[in-house]
Amino acid sequence: MGELQVDVEGRTLTISNLDKVLYPRTGTTKGEVLNYYATVSGVLLPHLRDRAVTRIRWPHGVDGNSFFEKNKPAGTPSWVRTASVPTTGSRAQSDRDTLDFPICDDLATLTWLANLAALELHVHQWTVTKAGRPRRPDRLVIDLDPGEPAGLHECAQVALMVREALAERDLECSPVTSGSKGLHLYAALPQGRGGPDSDGTTALAKEVAEELQAAHPALVTAAMTKAKRPGKVFLDWSQNSGSKTTVSPYSLRGRALPTVATPITWDEVEAGAEDPVGLDQFRFEEVLERVRDHGDLFLP
Structure with missing residues (x-):
């Protein structure tokens, strides 16, 4: 055509x-x-x-x-x-x-x-004004990236730890399958002059990652070095940098299969943490069905 x-x-x-x-x-x-x-x-x-x-x-x-x-x-x-x-x-x-x-x-x-x-x-984790001027970030993101043989099962286990660590900081997070191998966790941030800048959100995400690495060294790593990732879940805190980006919820991925970065529920994360095959990446047809049935699960 x-x-x-x-x-x-x-x-x-x-x-x-x-x-x-x-x-x-x-x-x-x-x-x-x-x-x-x-x-x-x-x-x-x-x-x-x-x-x-x-x-x-x-x-x-x-x-x-x-x-x-x-x-x-x-x-x-x-x-x-x-x-x-x-x-x-x-x-x-x-x-x-x-x-x-x-x-x-x-x-x-x-x-x-x-x-x-x-x-x-x-x-990015920030928006722009009508005039195109970048605002302070309105959310924090932590990318859970598994190193083989770890996979989505291990990511789900670690996601529950991250949720607890963020809750201790009065932040509620929302899970999204990456459409690739892992999970993304987003937490909404207060807006206005008192909110953190990108350096502040990066430091906070890194603090959480290093805290969980210290508590669970066999499962979690905060190190950027890929050689330290096999069998562990890398908590990528760096995507909060003002110049970094993360794939948007509901975006397709350029993988072999037409998978999508898909908002999910915490019940689904818990199922994935309990069962090695309890959670998988979603294809675009499945995402459209989920939206028809449940609406936007990424709402605050």
């Missing part, structure tokens, strides 16, 4: 190659990817709103090469909202050393990104 012009919320977009297979193992086409993002947009867009989006694109499908893209690409429609933000984690910088990120606030922008084979949508 060639090009097709479609109207999306009053915007005219040119969609191409709907029959192109982006996930060869399952035969999932670009048209199915576009349909997934359109169908899930009601729960996805609130978690992208006001956030600079880094994309990972697979123009020839997941068996081909991919590339990260931060700046808005050539040919970006004039109606796509963008924000110029510092290239480092510093909030003190002004208009130099900046990148022009797209902001995905609406279905038309989401459809435009999906048409570019931007399968993965990654965002």
